[in-house]
Amino acid sequence: MPGMLDSLLDVGCAAAATRGLMRMTGNPRFAWDCRRRLLEGWAETVLGVDAADLAAKRNAPIAEEGALTDRHLDSEALERLASAYETMIADADREIPDDPMQQLIVASRAVYGSWMSDKACAYRRLHGLDSLKGTAVTVQAMAYGNKGTGSGAGVALFP
Secondary structure, eight states, rough: TTTTTTTSSTTTTOHHHHHHHHHSSSHHHHHHHHHHHHHHHIIIIIIIOHHHHHHOOHHHHHHHHTTTSGGGHHHHHHHHHHHEEEEHHHEHHOOSSSSSSHHHHHHHHHHHHHGGGGHHHHHHHHOOTTTTTOOOOOOOOOOOSOTTTTTOOOOOOOO
């Protein structure tokens, strides 16, 4: 049921992992994009930060750089955006764990919690699935759908 439950990208992309991705790939833009995706998703899904507030933070460097979208931001702009998200999280007296396993546990709980969101309840009602009692969380190795046209990740559902 794609889109029914919340999801988080790049869980485990702590500060140390971001530096490691830079060293491993030689691509700081890619590494900072992974970090900002985690922070953005974490703020919205785990911490409940309003999506409009996150969009405003994301749109600021897009406007400053004259970029079309966040896909057109360079590594320095993405680093500043990640820092802005970190500040937003800290200013709300919240945090994101540095430990990847702790991130996974907290993220999984947030996804499970989205089972009763308005969106998920409406989806089940519209599709005659009101009798379903729960869900599962899928943890997938990072496939880096943001690394270029030759990368991606997705879900296939079969009847």
